[in-house]
Amino acid sequence: MNHDLNETKATSERRLMRPLMGGLIALLFILLQCLMIVRTDETVVISTLGRPDPAPREPGLRLKWPWPIQRIHRMDARIQTLEGVYEQTSTGDQRVVLAAVYAGWRISDPIRFLSIESQSQAEAHLDSLIRSRKNAVIGQYPFSALVNVDPDAVRIEQIEREILAEVRDSARELYGIDIVFLGIHKMGLPPSVTDAVYRRMRQERESEAAGRREEGLRRAAEIRADADRERSAILAEAEAEALRIRADGESAAAEHYTVFNENPDMAIFLRKLEALERILDRRTTLVLDADTPPFDLLLGTPFLPREPSETGVNTTTP
Numbered sequence: 359m360n361h362d363l364n365e366t367k368a369t370s371e372r373r374l375m376r377p378l379m380g381g382l383i384a385l386l387f388i389l390l391q392c393l394m395i396v397r398t399d400e401t402v403v404i405s406t407l408g409r410p411d412p413a414p415r416e417p418g419l420r421l422k423w424p425w426p427i428q429r430i431h432r433m434d435a436r437i438q439t440l441e442g443v444y445e446q447t448s449t450g451d452q453r454v455v456l457a458a459v460y461a462g463w464r465i466s467d468p469i470r471f472l473s474i475e476s477q478s479q480a481e482a483h484l485d486s487l488i489r490s491r492k493n494a495v496i497g498q499y500p501f502s503a504l505v506n507v508d509p510d511a512v513r514i515e516q517i518e519r520e521i522l523a524e525v526r527d528s529a530r531e532l533y534g535i536d537i538v539f540l541g542i543h544k545m546g547l548p549p550s551v552t553d554a555v556y557r558r559m560r561q562e563r564e565s566e567a568a569g570r571r572e573e574g575l576r577r578a579a580e581i582r583a584d585a586d587r588e589r590s591a592i593l594a595e596a597e598a599e600a601l602r603i604r605a606d607g608e609s610a611a612a613e614h615y616t617v618f619n620e621n622p623d624m625a626i627f628l629r630k631l632e633a634l635e636r637i638l639d640r641r642t643t644l645v646l647d648a649d650t651p652p653f654d655l656l657l658g659t660p661f662l663p664r665e666p667s668e669t670g671v672n673t674t675t676p
Contacts, residue, residue, distance in 0.1 A: 403431040403468045437464045447493045453501035458544040467534030491524045
């Protein structure tokens with residue numbers, strides 16, 4: 359009897375637990391449909407009956423209405439990178455170059471970005487926009503602004519800034535994308551153009567070298583002319599100084615000659631002494647006639663007349 363009662367009680371309890379468990383599961387399912395988690399690296403847009411809600415959703419646990427009332431659109435909020443195609447483009451002077459552009463972008467307007475089906479489609483639209491702006495901007499500059507031996511004449515950074523300025527506004531307005539950075543990461547020349555460029559660069563270098571050589575020759579001629587003028591001036595000054603000294607010497611000699619004219623014997627005596635000093639300034643041995651000037655001074659006073667002796671040797675009277 360008691361056993362039957364226990365079985366009946368257990369059966370009724372199991373019957374009561376089944377709907378309770380089903381209700382708890384249904385409640386948990388509904389609760390999960392009304393909760394969502396927003397990560398820090400994503401942007402979430404909730405559309406209610408097909409109309410997106412522009413209010414931003416901060417990271418964390420948030421409430422929502424279950425589907426199909428509300429639908430969640432999750433988008434990556436991190437910066438994405440895009441590398442353009444390495445392709446040909448023309449410069450302002452109709453030269454062909456190869457250029458590839460890279461860019462970093464992220465979603466700035468999630469509502470507008472919803473019009474794009476996927477991220478790959480967004481990158482395709484963005485790549486097409488960048489390529490068109492790149493060709494337009496590079497087409498405004500000559501080839502020398504891209505390749506030049508003078509670093510100050512290269513305008514690649516300016517070209518990058520102009521492409522970024524034109525692409526940024528269009529990307530934000532059309533696709534809700536913000537271009538964070540943009541640049542030209544690769545540039546080259548087609549094989550058919552490379553040889554011509556090298557020839558032109560060689561000609562420019564040769565022309566510059568010829569100009570420098572001409573400048574050197576001109577400067578050398580100027581230095582040589584200045585040196586010749588300075589030499590001529592120095593020689594002229596030296597000749598003038600020599601003439602002045604010679605004139606002074608001749609003037610002093612004229613004064614001495616006047617004195618010599620007054621006393622010729624004294625003049626002859628002094629000249630003989632001068633000749634002796636020049637001849638006998640070193641140890642010298644000479645065999646000469648005693649009457650040979652200026653050695654006749656050794657025989658006596660030159661101012662007195664000499665008489666011949668009986669032995670044939672001239673002597674002076676004391």
